[in-house]
Amino acid sequence: MKEKLPKHIAIIMDGNGRWAKLKNRPRTFGHRKGITVVKDVIEYCCKRGINFLTLFAFSSENWQRPQTEVKALMGFLKKYLASELSWLIELGVRFNVIGNIDRLPQDVRDVALNAMEKTAGQKKMILNLALSYGSKEEIIRAVKKICKDVKDGKINIEDLDEKLFSSYLDTSGQPEPDLLIRTSGEYRISNFLLWQIAYTELFFTNTLWPDFTIEELELAIKEYMKRERRFGKI
Secondary structure (H helix, E strand, C coil): CHHHCCCEEEEECCCHHHHHHHCCCCHHHHHHHHHHHHHHHHHHHHHHCCCEEEEEEEEHHHHHCCHHHHHHHHHHHHHHHHHCHHHHHHHCEEEEEECCHHHCCHHHHHHHHHHHHHCCCCCCEEEEEEEEECHHHHHHHHHHHHHHHHHCCCCCHHHCCHHHHHCCCCCCCCCCCCEEEECCCCCCCCCCCCCCCCCCEEEECCCCHHHCCHHHHHHHHHHHHHCCCCCCCC
16 A cells, blocks of 8 residues: 555645634634644655655735735744744654745745755655745746757746646645645635646645644545546546
């Protein structure tokens, strides 16, 4: 059964705000609880033998939320990365950010870049945290880089194929997700990894992210392992 484990799991962590509202608490209370679930999921995936884990933490559209919430989210992120860095290293996790990192506040960006540098040698699992991430924006960035490299004579336009295009994306060098999980009962991709999930298996659950458990993650993995992936073949 082990050989059928997904090598790469991507998760749209949704429902923190609604979870808090159901408990008559501020949205930030839900985000704080959601962070504890993130830690459980990272540890489980690392120990289970999942090689890549990509978590959608903050989208390019999320900047439009109330500034108080955005500021709180950035604060949680900064505190988490600083406090859990040694734990990630102990687990053997290499931390990586995908998205427009230049839009992050300087202090948050510094902490993220430091975590990437300090964990660069870890080999057990790569953890991609999608921050200020939008797939359409990512694709446009890739196209601009390709155009520049063609103009500079670094690549020939005739050599452009899917493999070369993928090398310009934020997930360059990584396998595409085998399994995408979305919590909270929404059935949308929400501008997440649009290129990378062309043949990804999808799993949707009504569970709000703060209530998401390792048992439900195992259920999603077991469901994935039952599916036959043909990739367009018979």
